[in-house]
Amino acid sequence: MGNYTGGLSERKKLILKAVVEAHIEGGEPVGSKYIVQSNLLSCSSATIRNEMAELEQLGYLEQPHTSAGRVPSELGYRFYVDSLVEQYANTTRDIVRINQLLKAKMSELDQILETASKLASSLTNYTGIAIKPKVSSVTMAKFELVSIDNRNFAMVMITSGGTVKTKKVKTPAAYSPDALARLSELINSQICGLGADMITLPIIMQLENDMAENAFLVNPAIKAVYEVMNELDGGELRYSGLNRLLDYPEYSDTQHLSNLLGTLENQDEILELVSDPQSDEINVLIGSESPVKVMNNSALVFKPIKKNGRTVGVIGVIGPRRMDYKKVLKTIVEIGVSISNMIDGERALKQGEDNGGDDNG
Amino acid sequence: MGNYTGGLSERKKLILKAVVEAHIEGGEPVGSKYIVQSNLLSCSSATIRNEMAELEQLGYLEQPHTSAGRVPSELGYRFYVDSLVEQYANTTRDIVRINQLLKAKMSELDQILETASKLASSLTNYTGIAIKPKVSSVTMAKFELVSIDNRNFAMVMITSGGTVKTKKVKTPAAYSPDALARLSELINSQICGLGADMITLPIIMQLENDMAENAFLVNPAIKAVYEVMNELDGGELRYSGLNRLLDYPEYSDTQHLSNLLGTLENQDEILELVSDPQSDEINVLIGSESPVKVMNNSALVFKPIKKNGRTVGVIGVIGPRRMDYKKVLKTIVEIGVSISNMIDGERALKQGEDNGGDDNG
DNA sequence: TTTAGCACTTGACCTCAAAGAGTGCTAAAA
DNA sequence: TTTTAGCACTCTTTGAGGTCAAGTGCTAAA
Numbered sequence: 140m141g142n143y144t145g146g147l148s149e150r151k152k153l154i155l156k157a158v159v160e161a162h163i164e165g166g167e168p169v170g171s172k173y174i175v176q177s178n179l180l181s182c183s184s185a186t187i188r189n190e191m192a193e194l195e196q197l198g199y200l201e202q203p204h205t206s207a208g209r210v211p212s213e214l215g216y217r218f219y220v221d222s223l224v225e226q227y228a229n230t231t232r233d234i235v236r237i238n239q240l241l242k243a244k245m246s247e248l249d250q251i252l253e254t255a256s257k258l259a260s261s262l263t264n265y266t267g268i269a270i271k272p273k274v275s276s277v278t279m280a281k282f283e284l285v286s287i288d289n290r291n292f293a294m295v296m297i298t299s300g301g302t303v304k305t306k307k308v309k310t311p312a313a314y315s316p317d318a319l320a321r322l323s324e325l326i327n328s329q330i331c332g333l334g335a336d337m338i339t340l341p342i343i344m345q346l347e348n349d350m351a352e353n354a355f356l357v358n359p360a361i362k363a364v365y366e367v368m369n370e371l372d373g374g375e376l377r378y379s380g381l382n383r384l385l386d387y388p389e390y391s392d393t394q395h396l397s398n399l400l401g402t403l404e405n406q407d408e409i410l411e412l413v414s415d416p417q418s419d420e421i422n423v424l425i426g427s428e429s430p431v432k433v434m435n436n437s438a439l440v441f442k443p444i445k446k447n448g449r450t451v452g453v454i455g456v457i458g459p460r461r462m463d464y465k466k467v468l469k470t471i472v473e474i475g476v477s478i479s480n481m482i483d484g485e486r487a488l489k490q491g492e493d494n495g496g497d498d499n500g
Numbered sequence: 501m502g503n504y505t506g507g508l509s510e511r512k513k514l515i516l517k518a519v520v521e522a523h524i525e526g527g528e529p530v531g532s533k534y535i536v537q538s539n540l541l542s543c544s545s546a547t548i549r550n551e552m553a554e555l556e557q558l559g560y561l562e563q564p565h566t567s568a569g570r571v572p573s574e575l576g577y578r579f580y581v582d583s584l585v586e587q588y589a590n591t592t593r594d595i596v597r598i599n600q601l602l603k604a605k606m607s608e609l610d611q612i613l614e615t616a617s618k619l620a621s622s623l624t625n626y627t628g629i630a631i632k633p634k635v636s637s638v639t640m641a642k643f644e645l646v647s648i649d650n651r652n653f654a655m656v657m658i659t660s661g662g663t664v665k666t667k668k669v670k671t672p673a674a675y676s677p678d679a680l681a682r683l684s685e686l687i688n689s690q691i692c693g694l695g696a697d698m699i700t701l702p703i704i705m706q707l708e709n710d711m712a713e714n715a716f717l718v719n720p721a722i723k724a725v726y727e728v729m730n731e732l733d734g735g736e737l738r739y740s741g742l743n744r745l746l747d748y749p750e751y752s753d754t755q756h757l758s759n760l761l762g763t764l765e766n767q768d769e770i771l772e773l774v775s776d777p778q779s780d781e782i783n784v785l786i787g788s789e790s791p792v793k794v795m796n797n798s799a800l801v802f803k804p805i806k807k808n809g810r811t812v813g814v815i816g817v818i819g820p821r822r823m824d825y826k827k828v829l830k831t832i833v834e835i836g837v838s839i840s841n842m843i844d845g846e847r848a849l850k851q852g853e854d855n856g857g858d859d860n861g
Numbered sequence: 862t863t864t865a866g867c868a869c870t871t872g873a874c875c876t877c878a879a880a881g882a883g884t885g886c887t888a889a890a891a
Numbered sequence: 892t893t894t895t896a897g898c899a900c901t902c903t904t905t906g907a908g909g910t911c912a913a914g915t916g917c918t919a920a921a
Contacts, residue, residue, distance in 0.1 A: 183865075185863075188916075205871060206915055208914065303654045397743040404741070546897095547895070549884070565902060567902045567903075568883070569882085
């Protein structure tokens with residue numbers, strides 16, 4: 140990219156940019172006169188009108204009705220955002236402040252992400268999202284079985300990613316402490332390192348065999364392992380600042396807002412959306428670029444959070460299509476870097492092994 | 501109560517009930533003519549008008565403006581609800597279906613409550629809430645320390661209530677397996693059974709003393725304990741069906757809706773509200789009966805979930821003041837019973853020490 | 862290629878009158 | 892004493908009509 144002009148004259152670009160920014164700010168169609176007043180250009184409104192008519196024909200602008208000003212089309216936003224992305228791809232300034240805001244009692248990733256989402260929301264005035272996304276190929280690194288009473292024990296699992304999960308297991312019959320210790324031993328030696336799809340029936344039968352008269356403990360335990368793996372696989376999705384949606388007239392249509400809220404709550408669609416990012420850096424989905432229909436009038440900006448090259452979370456914001464992309468991109472990039480610094484200790488940006496080389500624009 | 505008439509003639513009660521139900525259904529002021537048409541009463545509209553005028557003077561009805569019909573006042577709803585509460589206080593039927601709906605992959609209380617909230621929302625068409633409420637006097641029953649690597653370990657804590665919580669602990673220096681075992685031993689003997697406010701400095705210093713050269717492990721561990729206790733203390737609050745709020749014109753005022761969403765998201769106020777129920781059975785807060793100002797036009801119906809006499813959660817719904825209390829009360833009671841059955845195994849309804857008796861409706 | 866000017870279109874907004882719903886009150890009926 | 896019919900009154904809702912301002916497209920001149 141870099142010098143790719145997109146087929147637009149320099150003046151058209153300026154006008155397009157002016158229209159987009161004016162519309163983002165005001166929310167209303169932008170007329171030729173307004174552009175002239177902002178004197179970014181030295182020409183008359185008639186000239187602007189001609190240019191705008193062409194921009195409309197090219198698909199960058201739209202006209203709600205004959206005598207209204209112009210509004211950016213999806214393509215218009217896309218053009219605008221692409222130019223911004225170049226600009227912000229490698230921003231790392233101003234992060235000090237965000238670092239400070241995030242630093243409060245943060246130790247677990249979940250908490251970091253949730254706080255980050257709140258932060259993103261309050262800094263941008265849109266709705267923030269935080270996701271612990273679908274992580275395929277989770278394996279277990281370590282098990283510990285903790286007795287609660289002789290019919291219940293807690294299963295503590297540490298995944299390859301370092302996440303700790305616990306699950307209470309209720310056994311069909313009373314067990315002895317020895318049986319539990321033996322089970323722990325076996326699971327640690329047999330199951331560790333396996334993914335969900337590698338724990339097959341033969342392995343389970345072998346376990347039952349090895350447990351002899353305590354075979355009844357195997358099934359509930361394995362079930363717990365499965366459940367945890369699936370839980371991790373599902374991911375968790377949290378929003379903050381949902382009420383900020385209401386600040387924008389775009390969502391004054393009750394039906395539309397209702398649909399959006401419903402979709403957001405359902406989680407599945409959104410999770411799928413962000414679990415499969417196009418870029419490892421910042422992603423921007425404008426309107427119908429998102430496969431979720433109800434988001435046709437909205438935009439979604441998000442950024443995967445990586446640790447040692449693996450995606451461990453996502454942060455972002457959701458808002459109207461006429462989102463203040465400038466502010467949002469900046470904020471999300473900064474928060475992203477800040478989180479990376481936090482969870483990776485010093486070496487925040489390690490050279491990716493297969494992430495396709497360099498990323499300095 | 502039972503036969504307490506509330507000072508109203510039987511006819512006034514009938515009229516009040518008719519007005520409330522008509523308004524709940526239609527959302528609009530109810531005129532005298534409408535009441536006549538529903539022929540629950542055999543008298544003319546003029547008579548109804550006289551009665552309604554009196555009901556208004558008594559404070560049970562309100563008139564939005566001179567030539568509109570009547571709308572129930574808060575007092576009117578309260579009267580209506582109180583009569584319903586009598587009716588539903590001991591319902592236990594129809595629970596079979598709810599039982600089935602809840603039975604999917606339910607093992608942990610968190611999951612049960614969240615699913616119950618969704619269920620409540622979809623059955624009533626209002627917004628469902630599920631809460632693991634503020635539980636003061638949490639103590640720890642058991643600790644287990646699981647090594648991750650020589651600078652990190654996971655702390656597994658089982659509370660007096662049987663909840664299992666884990667916390668990752670990062671140590672300021674590398675530690676030996678022996679040190680960890682020793683720490684585990686000490687914590688289990690010293691901290692178990694203590695509440696958050698009983699872990700005092702002398703105790704911590706004693707621990708450090710006992711750990712000798714491994715004293716550096718004590719502080720991070722104790723910090724983790726504190727964090728878990730506070731977490732439990734805070735409770736967790738989940739909503740489902742937020743979009744259903746939009747089905748009601750009461751929330752078409754954007755500003756109002758925004759405030760409500762903000763309050764709901766903030767959690768603190770709502771948690772406090774439901775953590776201190778007036779009744780162990782079903783609670784109904786109508787409009788300004790709730791101390792949360794933004795809920796003046798809303799109603800909150802909730803029911804504590806008890807296990808062995810201790811409150812372990814809350815389920816309920818939030819909706820407009822003109823809520824279909826009949827349906828909601830029935831639904832919440834039924835879901836509540838269903839959950840109780842589930843988490844208590846067989847003896848779902850233990851003879852309350854102070855819950856007062858039988859319940860075969 | 863740019864600009865000035867003008868006719869035209871369109872949604873936003875205001876006013877006004879009519880319609881409709883529901884009341885309170887009075888006087889007659891039960 | 893209670894209920895009912897009838898009527899005048901009040902207030903909101905709705906729609907038509909008219910004005911206004913914004914912004915355009917187009918033409919002709921610079």
